[in-house]
Amino acid sequence: MKKIINNPDHIVDEMIEGYVSAYPDIVKCHEKNSRIVMRANPKPTDKVRIIIGNGSGHEPIAMGWVGEGMLDANAVGELFAAPSPSLIQETIEAVDTGAGVLVLISNHSGDLINSKSALVNAKAAGCNVDMLVMYDDISSAPREDSRNRRGAAGTTFIYKILGAFAEQGASLIELKHLGETIRDHTCTLGVSVNPGISPLTGQEMFSLPDDKIYVGMGVHGEPGIAELEMTSCDEIVEFVMSKILSDLPFQSGDRVLVMVNNMGGSTLMEQLIIYRKIDSILKRGNIEALSPLIGALVTTQETAGFSISLCKVTPQMEALWNAPFKVPFFYKV
Numbered sequence: 001m002k003k004i005i006n007n008p009d010h011i012v013d014e015m016i017e018g019y020v021s022a023y024p025d026i027v028k029c030h031e032k033n034s035r036i037v038m039r040a041n042p043k044p045t046d047k048v049r050i051i052i053g054n055g056s057g058h059e060p061i062a063m064g065w066v067g068e069g070m071l072d073a074n075a076v077g078e079l080f081a082a083p084s085p086s087l088i089q090e091t092i093e094a095v096d097t098g099a100g101v102l103v104l105i106s107n108h109s110g111d112l113i114n115s116k117s118a119l120v121n122a123k124a125a126g127c128n129v130d131m132l133v134m135y136d137d138i139s140s141a142p143r144e145d146s147r148n149r150r151g152a153a154g155t156t157f158i159y160k161i162l163g164a165f166a167e168q169g170a171s172l173i174e175l176k177h178l179g180e181t182i183r184d185h186t187c188t189l190g191v192s193v194n195p196g197i198s199p200l201t202g203q204e205m206f207s208l209p210d211d212k213i214y215v216g217m218g219v220h221g222e223p224g225i226a227e228l229e230m231t232s233c234d235e236i237v238e239f240v241m242s243k244i245l246s247d248l249p250f251q252s253g254d255r256v257l258v259m260v261n262n263m264g265g266s267t268l269m270e271q272l273i274i275y276r277k278i279d280s281i282l283k284r285g286n287i288e289a290l291s292p293l294i295g296a297l298v299t300t301q302e303t304a305g306f307s308i309s310l311c312k313v314t315p316q317m318e319a320l321w322n323a324p325f326k327v328p329f330f331y332k333v
Contacts, residue, residue, distance in 0.1 A: 003199050012079060013034065015056065022328070023328045026326060027066050030091075030094050033087070033094075035077075036076075036087070036094055037074045038072065039066055043072065043166070047169055048172050049073070049101045050101075050104065051092065051103055052159075053091065053118070054075075055078060055083070056078065057079045057199075057300065057301060058219060058298055060296075060329030062159070067325065067326050069163050071159065073095050079198075082114045082115075083114065085117035085118040086118070089118040089125075099128070099172075102130055102175050103118070104155075107149060108150060112133065135147065135149035136155060137149050137151070138244065139216025140222070152307060153259060153261035153309050154187065154310075160320075162178060162182075164320040182311060185248065186311040188309040189240050191307070192217040193304040193305045194304035196301030197302065205220075205221050214226075215228060215239070219263075219298065237274055238277070241277075244308060252287065254312050255313055256310045256311060257318075258282075258309070259297075260308060261293075261297050263300055263303040264300055265304035271306065291321060297329075
């Protein structure tokens with residue numbers, strides 16, 4: 001697989017350089033550390049900041065969501081590797097104005113360990129900071145053990161809704177509480193069809209027979225819940241939706257946000273055919289789909305496949321989901 005890059009050792013820094021050069025009215029690099037991507041126009045100092053540290057290679061999450069109505073900063077790690085505790089702490093301190101900083105953490109071991117360490121040190125340095133651990137992948141643990149679920153594409157709902165809430169002046173406690181509600185109302189399940197290629201090694205990130213699909217594979221190739229025969233889109237979506245709907249469970253009369261996430265190598269044609277079946281299933285269950293999000297938002301290079309995320313919303317969550325935003329790579333209909 002060919003990659004249009006220069007030296008593989010420089011891909012993350014060159015990506016960031018191109019990003020901030022393309023969108024200087026929205027984002028910038030911290031003056032002392034280019035691995036910290038920040039809003040070009042910060043919120044007023046009396047409003048809580050929201051940040052996250054994460055490995056690169058999954059763009060546009062999370063670097064692409066820095067801007068008005070979403071993230072205040074992103075600590076960008078190496079390819080598929082969590083940023084160091086010192087980088088996350090530096091990011092916290094870079095945005096801290098005294099109103100508070102909420103650190104989002106996608107539930108993966110490296111992200112969790114390094115972010116927790118950064119919080120301890122930031123608090124010792126006098127920062128008003130708290131954390132929200134995000135998880136939604138129903139394949140990685142049962143509902144009764146949901147705290148051990150991985151963070152997946154459904155965490156997107158938290159970024160957008162909390163970002164809007166912070167713009168309105170919500171406190172650190174209010175943001176964390178709402179974030180927990182969103183997290184506990186969100187379910188995600190993915191399907192992988194073909195592997196992506198690592199820019200560092202040039203090798204496939206996992207192997208899969210041509211006539212098979214993986215259900216529940218994580219964003220780093222973590223094992224899922226089933227290896228199934230390749231079949232029609234409708235049959236695959238029916239299987240995935242049956243798992244998601246029974247997990248919360250979702251019920252007749254619910255109003256839900258829907259996300260069809262392209263893992264990186266699937267076509268828009270495929271994504272829309274997937275959504276067609278989702279819409280049919282939800283209507284059959286008298287569940288109302290609100291403002292769907294369809295596209296490549298949480299990727300693993302050119303991995304072919306998709307994930308479906310549903311979030312049961314309250315009126316407050318729906319209003320915040322529809323609040324205005326200005327970031328380079330987030331789009332919804």
